[in-house]
Amino acid sequence: MNPRHLRTACVAALALSLSACDASDSECGEPLYAGKATDEAWRAMVDARTKAPDASRAVTLLSPSEGEAYTANATPPRWEWTSPLHSSLQRSAPGALALAAPRAPRSFTAWLGELLVPTAHAHLPPYTGELYWVEVSTPGAKCPVAQVLTSELFWQLDATSWAELGKNAGDLRVQVTSAYLKDNRVTEGPFQLATPRTFRRGAP
Template sequence: MKPSPRTILWTLTSAAVLALTPACGDDDPPESSCGEPLYGGDATDEAWRALVDAEGRPVDSTQAVTLSLPATGTTYATSDAPPRWTWTSPLASALPRPGASSPFTPPGARDAGRSVLARLGEWVLPTAHAHLPPFTGDIYYVKVSVPGRECPVEMLTSNLEWQLDAATWDLLKAHPAQDLRIQVVSAYLLQNRITEGPYQLATPVTFRIQGAP
């Protein structure tokens, strides 16, 4: 007896849902008492997970970024507007950025990779596929250590800058006349997998926020 179109559709839908269910659980970000960082540019939680998973690797500073702003010893006033921090990176110049023609980023690499079943599952249950396309490119994990605060202030971005928002700046200004330290971890990712790095500053950059006299 030939199955009806409704039976075929139900079978395909069930298979899609079963295929997606374990995958979504595996892609969840790692548990952290500090929570996720802020995100900038094209950065994603899965790119963050790749960097977190690599935190146990030996420290390598050979291709670390050069922090342009702030420089060590920079002092801000609490009355200053939220600053823009910038850096240069050997990864940005030596390796192709997303969209460029190269062996690292084949045409359509960011859009490829979702199977027919995954697409079908998204059509049936749109919320079942919540993650963004895999990230390819240079990525930067900026961490600001604040004295007396367990968790650093963190930003993950694909940009070569971080324009601080007012809320983040207010948080940092709540610790005047103390040394704050910036560490930047960088890496090149291909489809959420690290192919270069991670690298980090040999010595974190120290700056201070000075309150009103």
């Protein structure tokens, strides 16, 4: 195969692989992003959730409390949690989270993507650190009603997300998936609550 035909084949293969990835990742839509979370880190979290759920190092939700009821006119709450991932990182390497992680060597796919799509340079640097994917859903639903991916230990719900929960007033569930990533690769986790937290949202 001559170089021109090889390049054409590579372009086609890359396009197919990217479209397949986009189709699976966007089935329920992307979450909101907070803190230092990125869309590429989210894709790594999506891929990692094919593993069996592990609750051994799941977060501890401080709020909402189990069965907490929000009135129809309640202001958007701030939900908080603690995490074994966060605590162990602080104890083992104080200040390490502030350091930039070394870049991993580029793979052939990454090199080819940069060659074919110049805008790839606009992507954020690979993410290293802990991430928390918070999803709020109705019982039995396939996709969450609202969701956020954040590097913080809290989620201050915005007015739009809170209004969306109001459209699904009644019993809702909160699930938090946590993991530690190095250069957009999950190296610890993912971990999930053994039982999603249930709360009630009043209709606006």
